[in-house]
Amino acid sequence: MRAANGAPERSEDMKVFIAGGRGRVGSRLADTLEAEGIEVVSGGLEDGIDVISGKGLAEALVGIDTIVNVLNTPRFDAEGAVSFFEGSIDTLTAEGVRAGVRHHIVLSIVGVGEGDASEVGYYLGKVAQERALRSAPIPATIVRATQFQSYIPVLIDQHTVDGKVLAPRSYIQPVALDEVVDLLAEAVTMPEPGSEVEIAGPDRFFHDDLFRATLAHRGDPREVVTVDGEGPVGAMVPRGAHRKGTVRYPITGIPTA
Structure with a gap:
């Protein structure tokens, strides 16, 4: 139900489409919104909806007030990441305009908006995503987060080469997913x-200190080798006003940067 100005009258009257609603972020967000009385429609391949081709999207967006876009891709190459992130924005925008969607929220990454990460294919995709969102006719909000605390072990694996963890001496400020x-x-x-x-x-750490402490805590014998970073030391942490979480990384005694 909408008021005379087209806005939802109350939160319980809202209907939200979560692009990527079955994923790690989307599923938790769906639970949070539903607990507040907000109707949620999940949008992903598991729901029979393809946000690239548009299959099933028009039907799913009927009556939707807000799109929350937490989509992700396993493609880390520039071509694949840009195609996915930009293409999904274009499709969601086209169908969202037809459906009368009033707000499009995208989850992005701290640092990509500064352009420092432009050599990394995945981040190039996020830059393209933000650019497409800003140029679209649906009013948009960008929420940028640092690396999730729960993802640090996976990040360590991604930095492992020939059994050694190559960690840059650059800043990281992991945040709790919740x-x-x-x-x-x-x-x-x-x-x-x-x-x-x-x-x-x-708390802000250096990557190599955080990786060593995490491996030691897990009893993992992999050696961490400090290497030069590819960009500025503070490329992927906030540089201005930001929301600071209160949940600390679950390992104590790590030197802060």
């Missing part, structure tokens, strides 16, 4: 879309 989800939920009910909000964890 705090990112809470911020996305806030963005859904905000009265005026159009902002850019960044969130990071409460």
Whole structure:
């Protein structure tokens, strides 16, 4: 139900489409919004919806007030990442305009908006995603987060070469996933879309220190080798005003940067 100005009358009258609603972020966000009385429609291949081709999307967006886009791709090459992130924005925008969607929220990454990560294919995709979102006619909000705390072991694996972990001496400020989800939920009910909000964890570390402590805590014997980073030391942490989480990384005694 909408008021005379087209806005949802109350949060329980809202209907939200989560692109990527069955994933790690989307499923938690769906639970949070539903607990607040907001109707949620999940959108992904598991739901018979393809946000690239548009299959099933028009039907899913009927009556939707807000799209929350937490889609991800396993493609880390520039061509694949840009094609996915840009293409999904274009399709969601086209169908969203037809459906009368009033707000499009995207989860992005701290640092990509500064252009420092432009040599990394995946980040190039996120830059393209943000650019496409800003140029679209649907009012948009960008929520940028630092690396999730729960993802650090996977990040370590991604930095492992020939059994050794190659870790840059650059900053990392991991944030708890639940705090990112809470911020996305806030963005859904905000009265005026159009902002850019960044969130990071409460503590800043160097990658190599964080990796060593995490491996030691897990009893993993892999050696961490400190290497030069590919960009500025603070490329992937906030540089200005941001939301600071309160949940600390679950391993104590790590030197802060």
